[in-house]
Amino acid sequence: MNAINAIPVDFMAIDTPGPGTTRVQPFSIAGWALNMSAPLLSNGGVNRVDVYAAPSGGGPGTFLGSVTSFTARPDVGTFFGAAQFTNSGWNFTVRGLRQGTYNLTAYARNTFNATFSQASVASNINVLDDPLMSLDAPATASIIMEPFGLGGWAIDRAAAAGTGVDTIHVYAYPNPGSGTPPIFTGVASYGGSRADVGAAFGAQFTNSGFNLTLIPGNLPPGPYLLVAYPHSTVMGAFTTPATASVTVSEPNLSIDVPANLSHPGASFTLAGWSIDRGALTGTGVDAIHVWIYPNPGSGTPPIFGGVATYGIARPDVAGFFGAHFVNCGYAQSIGPLGAGTYRLVVYGHSTITGTFAIVRTVDVIVL
Numbered sequence: 288m289n290a291i292n293a294i295p296v297d298f299m300a301i302d303t304p305g306p307g308t309t310r311v312q313p314f315s316i317a318g319w320a321l322n323m324s325a326p327l328l329s330n331g332g333v334n335r336v337d338v339y340a341a342p343s344g345g346g347p348g349t350f351l352g353s354v355t356s357f358t359a360r361p362d363v364g365t366f367f368g369a370a371q372f373t374n375s376g377w378n379f380t381v382r383g384l385r386q387g388t389y390n391l392t393a394y395a396r397n398t399f400n401a402t403f404s405q406a407s408v409a410s411n412i413n414v415l416d417d418p419l420m421s422l423d424a425p426a427t428a429s430i431i432m433e434p435f436g437l438g439g440w441a442i443d444r445a446a447a448a449g450t451g452v453d454t455i456h457v458y459a460y461p462n463p464g465s466g467t468p469p470i471f472t473g474v475a476s477y478g479g480s481r482a483d484v485g486a487a488f489g490a491q492f493t494n495s496g497f498n499l500t501l502i503p504g505n506l507p508p509g510p511y512l513l514v515a516y517p518h519s520t521v522m523g524a525f526t527t528p529a530t531a532s533v534t535v536s537e538p539n540l541s542i543d544v545p546a547n548l549s550h551p552g553a554s555f556t557l558a559g560w561s562i563d564r565g566a567l568t569g570t571g572v573d574a575i576h577v578w579i580y581p582n583p584g585s586g587t588p589p590i591f592g593g594v595a596t597y598g599i600a601r602p603d604v605a606g607f608f609g610a611h612f613v614n615c616g617y618a619q620s621i622g623p624l625g626a627g628t629y630r631l632v633v634y635g636h637s638t639i640t641g642t643f644a645i646v647r648t649v650d651v652i653v654l
């Protein structure tokens with residue numbers, strides 16, 4: 288760049304960032320620029336500032352953008368002349384750079400001959416990225432059963448356009464801290480509208496929502512750390528994830544007797560077992576309630592059949608699911624019942640979910 292009208296370079300300055308500093312995108316590069324040949328009331332003699340970034344270690348520069356609107360700098364006006372040079376301030380938001388060290392250069396264009404007559408450099412700026420992400424569901428410390436939805440939003444604010452994220456990969460780490468390899472649960476659907484995110488960070492980030500449904504059988508019961516990794520289009524890499532610690536629950540309930548559509552007599556014993564496989568200790572079940580529906584489908588109100596005795600040893604179940612499930616058997620005396628068809632509905636109360644979410648039925652015929 289050749290000087291015009293013998294204007295020295297230092298009549299343009301970058302105030303921030305300072306040389307050798309670290310900045311997280313998006314960040315501002317700001318300063319002032321003037322042309323001393325500007326006549327009175329001419330608004331500083333500079334009508335545009337172009338901003339470039341070049342790797343400090345060498346390599347081609349990248350054009351970041353232009354500033355054409357200038358702001359008041361009373362300090363500059365006081366020093367050089369308020370009438371011409373007060374509105375000499377400029378400010379530009381830096382986005383779209385991959386992490387690295389850059390020399391940021393601003394070039395000022397002379398209003399009168401349309402040439403870039405001066406430049407200023409902020410050297411060795413360590414530019415970092417700052418992707419943002421939220422895992423809205425499931426809530427951490429929650430107890431869930433498959434299928435369940437996982438969702439939230441993810442952006443990279445360094446993106447010059449768009450959301451700065453193009454995909455989300457989700458993993459589940461069984462028994463966190465155990466070193467057990469993670470389970471890849473899928474690629475989330477990305478690009479859903481999130482007006483709240485757009486309102487907070489800018490319209491370009493509106494379509495930043497993601498979701499994934501985890502289907503039954505994906506995760507065996509137990510504790511997990513769910514980890515969602517966003518892929519940044521700015522960095523070209525997967526960045527800092529969002530996590531949630533959850534327990535996957537899988538209730539089980541069996542009615543061993545009576546058999547379905549059997550003829551047990553007017554009085555009989557209802558028995559079986561029930562567990563919640565999400566339990567780390569104990570059986571995960573603390574109560575069994577029985578309801579009796581006469582003539583199923585007729586709309587006849589049910590009869591409460593009682594609270595079953597629970598905690599009977601079932602070594603067969605423990606041998607299959609684990610020793611802490613051994614005391615999972617239940618039994619309840621039913622009847623006497625009049626002749627007819629009945630539906631027995633057995634509800635197990637899970638200590639994991641705190642609900643009667645475990646349900647099985649059997650139909651019997653009393654002659």
